[in-house]
Amino acid sequence: MLHPSSGFRGTRAGVTEGTGSSLENGDPGKSVPRMRVTYTCASGHLTQPVFCELPEDQIPAEWECRRCGGAATRDGLPPEAHSTTEEGYKTxxxxxxxxxxxxxxxxxxxxxxxxxxxxxxxxxxxxxxx
Incomplete structure (x- = not known):
């Protein structure tokens, strides 16, 4: 499952404050605070995307495994083990x-x-x- 905001939450290497439209008020050249989050899929593959410093509730619970494409979670349990109130796609x-x-x-x-x-x-x- 591809996370709907996966392309917008990650940062690339070398991003500095003041280079993006949402970080206009920072000092030029100052590094943006970042954090690495570890996700593990059912096959045991580790995926570690880098995010801007985010509150805990804004970090995605699932991420797509870069090796097998399966759903990876932060605690290594399969996504079905987590109780979600979110309903999937309905026809x-x-x-x-x-x-x-x-x-x-x-x-x-x-x-x-x-x-x-x-x-x-x-x-x-x-x-x-x-």
Whole structure:
């Protein structure tokens, strides 16, 4: 899993304060405080990205392993072991199922079929339900 902000949180070697738009108020040539964070994937690979000095709650819990591409965590446990309140990607059908019950779906389908039959688009014999 590629972390959505992975390209924006890391720093490159030689970054100094005052060279970026967010660090305009610093002394030119002064080094930006940095920290190295260690992540371990399920295969045991270590990944150590460098971040600007960040509060603990802003450091990502997961990072993409540079060797195998798997999810790496700070404590070495698989991502499934962590309780997350974050919901993953949902399909359109999953959102619809949250809003409608099975009975609602049957009613909507019956109404749509009736409208199609009334317009002559869908013959009654096609589905064999008459």
């Amino acid at each position: 359109h059908l999953e959102y619809v199922k949250e809003r409608r019950s099975g009975e609602d779906a049957e009613a909507v389908l019956a109404g749509a079929l009736e409208r199609l039959r009334a317009r002559g688009v869908l013959p009654d014999e096609l589905l064999g339900d008459t």
